[in-house]
Amino acid sequence: MSKNNPSPPNSTSTRASSTGSSTPAAASAQPCNSATQPCPCTNATITSQTVATIPSNRSRTILGVGESAVLTYSLGAATWSISPPDPEGGSLSSTSGSSVTYTAPDRSANVTITATGGGCTKTITFTIVEPSGIRMERRPGTRGNHTHKTASVGFIADIYVLPANVSFENCSYREEEVNAVGTGCFQQFYATNNVGHHPNPSPIPIGPPISDTSGSKVNGYDKIAASGSKCDGGWTWSIPWLFRVGGGIDKQFTNVDQVVTITASGAATISKAGASNSSSFNDLTEIDPLF
Numbered sequence: 001m002s003k004n005n006p007s008p009p010n011s012t013s014t015r016a017s018s019t020g021s022s023t024p025a026a027a028s029a030q031p032c033n034s035a036t037q038p039c040p041c042t043n044a045t046i047t048s049q050t051v052a053t054i055p056s057n058r059s060r061t062i063l064g065v066g067e068s069a070v071l072t073y074s075l076g077a078a079t080w081s082i083s084p085p086d087p088e089g090g091s092l093s094s095t096s097g098s099s100v101t102y103t104a105p106d107r108s109a110n111v112t113i114t115a116t117g118g119g120c121t122k123t124i125t126f127t128i129v130e131p132s133g134i135r136m137e138r139r140p141g142t143r144g145n146h147t148h149k150t151a152s153v154g155f156i157a158d159i160y161v162l163p164a165n166v167s168f169e170n171c172s173y174r175e176e177e178v179n180a181v182g183t184g185c186f187q188q189f190y191a192t193n194n195v196g197h198h199p200n201p202s203p204i205p206i207g208p209p210i211s212d213t214s215g216s217k218v219n220g221y222d223k224i225a226a227s228g229s230k231c232d233g234g235w236t237w238s239i240p241w242l243f244r245v246g247g248g249i250d251k252q253f254t255n256v257d258q259v260v261t262i263t264a265s266g267a268a269t270i271s272k273a274g275a276s277n278s279s280s281f282n283d284l285t286e287i288d289p290l291f
Contacts, residue, residue, distance in 0.1 A: 040075060040118060040119070040120060041119070041120035041121075041122075043074070044073070044074050044075050044118070044120045044122050045073075045074045045122065046071055046072070046073055046074075046113070046115050046122045046123070046124040047059070047071070047072045047074070048060075048061065048069045048070070048071050048072075048102075048124060049069060049070050049072075050063070050067065050068070050069045050070075050167070051067070051068040051069065051070065051101070052067060052068075052167035052169060052208055052209075053208075054167065054208055054209045054210065054211065054212065055164070055165055055166070055167070055209060055212045056212055057165075057212075060165070060166075061124065061125065061126050061127065062126070062127045062128075062129060062165060062166055063104045063126055063127070063128050063129070063166055064104065064128070064129060064130075064131075064166035064167050064168045064170075064171070064216070065104055065105065065106050065107060065108070065128060065129070065130050065131075065168070065170075065171060065243075065245050066103065066104055066105075066106060066168070066170035066171055066245035066246065067103075067104050067128075067166060067167050067168075067169075067170060068101055068102065068103045068104070068170075069101070069102050069126075070099060070100075070101050070102075071099065071100050071101070071102055071113065071115070071124065072098060072099040073098055073099070073115040073117055073122065075117050075118035075120060076098050076117060076118060077096065077097060077098055077117050077118075078096070078097070078098065078115040078116055078117030078118075079095060079096055079115070079116045079117065080092050080094070080095050080096065080097075080100050080113065080114065080115050081095065081113070081114050082102075082111060082112075082113055082114075083111070083112045083113075083114070084109070084111070087105055087106075088105060088107075088109060089105060089109060089111040090102060090103050090104045090105040090109075090111060090128070091103050091105075092113070102126075104126065104128045105128060105245075106244070106245035106246075106248045106249075107128075107130065107251070108128050108129055108130045109127075109128045110125065110126070110127055110128070111125065111126045111127075111128060112124070112125045112126075113125075113126070129163065129166055130243065130251070130253055131161050131162065131163075131168055131171070131173070131241075131243045131253045131254070132162055132163055132253060132254065133161075133162045133163075133253075133254050134159060134160060134161055134162060134215075134241065134254065134256060134273050135159075135160050135162060135215060135273050135274045135275075136157040136158065136159055136160070136222065136272055136273035136274055136275035137157065137158050137160070137274075137275055138155050138156065138157060138158075138275050138277065139155075139156040139157060139158050139221055139290075142155070142156040142288045142290060143286050143287065143288040144277050144279060144286050144287075144288065145223075145225040145286070145287050145288060145291050146268075146279035146283055146285065146286050146287070147227075147285050147287070148282070148283065148284055148285045149266075149281060149282065150227055150266070150281070151227060151228050151229065151230050151262045151266040151267070151268045151281060152225070152226070152227035152268060152279060153225065153226060153227070153260075153268035153269060153270045153277055153278060153279040154223070154224055154225025154226065154270060154277065154288075154291065155224055155225075155270070155275065155276070155277035155288075156221050156222070156223060156224075156288055156290050156291075157221060157222040157224055157272065157273075157275045158217065158218070158221060159217070159218035159220070159221070159222055159273075160209075160214055160215030160216065160217055160218070161173065161206050161215050161216040161217075161218065161243075162215045163215070164209060164212065164213050164214060164215045164216075165212075166216075167208050167209055167216055168206045168216040168243070169206060169207055169208040169216060170245055170246065171205075171206045171216075171243050171244065171245050172203035172204055172205045172206055172243070172244055173203065173204055173206060173218065173241060173242060173243050173244075174199065174200065174201070174202065174203045174204060174241075174242055174250070175197075175199035175200070175239050175240065175241055175242075175256075176199065176239070176240040176241075176242065176252075177196045177197070177198075177199055178196065178197065178237055178238060178239055178240065179194045179195055179196055179237075180195045180196075180197070180235040180236060180237050181235060181236050181237075181238075182233060182234070182235040183233050183234050183235065183236075184231070184232050184233025184234060185229070185231035185232055185233035186228065186231070186233040186234060186235050186262075187233065190235050195235075196237075197237045197239060197258060199239070203244060203250075204218060204219065204220050205218070205219040205220075206218050206219065206243075207219045221290065222272070223290060223291055224258065224270055224272050224275075225270065225291065226260040226268070226270050227268070228260070228262050228268070229262070230262065230263075230264055230265065230266040230281065231262065231263075231264055232262075232263055232264050233261075233262060234259065234260050234261035234262060235259075235260050236257055236258065236259045236260070237257070237258045238255045238256075238257050239255060239256045239257070239258060240252050240254075240255055241253060241254050241255070241256055256272060256273050257272070258270070258271070258272040259271050259272070265280075265281060266280070266281025266282075267279070267280050267281060
């Protein structure tokens with residue numbers, strides 16, 4: 001009845017900080033002794049640079065789950081710690097040194113990292129966010145999925161995970177199975193028949209964003225298609241979407257409606273996450289090779 005199997009390719013609201021990567025000064029470990037010798041803690045900083053090069057604001061203090069950033073203490077060697085402690089706060093590549101790599105946890109959190117060295121203490125605070133939604137675009141250069149003189153329709157979609165102000169490139173996603181709910185002439189059929197959308201059972205990797213506004217682009221595509229009888233009605237799959245970081249535990253983050261409508265004349269439309277396609281009964285056969 002329908003096809004919806006994301007396939008991997010052949011090869012493999014919160015606000016970002018706009019004031020720089022260092023946080024306001026914490027109290028110095030030692031007081032200054034002379035006005036003619038300014039306290040070194042006054043100018044001590046922790047700078048942060050995300051490993052992901054997109055979004056372009058690499059000094060941001062909002063990170064996606066599993067995202068990493070390199071932290072550097074301006075006074076040189078330091079002792080580093082996280083609050084809350086691992087695993088709720090993520091992990092550090094080391095607890096000592098002038099620079100360390102911080103990796104965010106696999107769930108949302110507010111995390112404070114402290115560096116102590118040179119008689120001073122500094123902190124930097126990160127907000128960790130989970131995926132909140134998706135959007136889809138019809139893949140450029142692809143065709144639909146329609147057979148001449150049938151009520152059929154489909155398209156190939158590129159998938160982007162939101163929000164767009166972080167990177168989810170260390171995550172993967174999968175859809176869960178769910179049965180369709182019908183309307184109009186299809187209401188009774190779907191009420192008495194369990195018709196799923198056949199998701200890919202394996203997690204599919206999410207890649208980095210391709211622009212500051214795109215969201216993180218999935219390393220694959222979605223095949224979205226359906227066909228039915230000529231009558232006025234339709235059906236919807238409200239599909240649970242789950243994410244995970246690395247080999248971690250899945251967590252549902254949204255439901256995505258895949259909606260089909262068909263008319264008595266055989267016109268068909270299908271939509272999902274902002275992308276759609278339509279076909280008329282007498283349109284010539286058009287089936288993209290990716291199907």
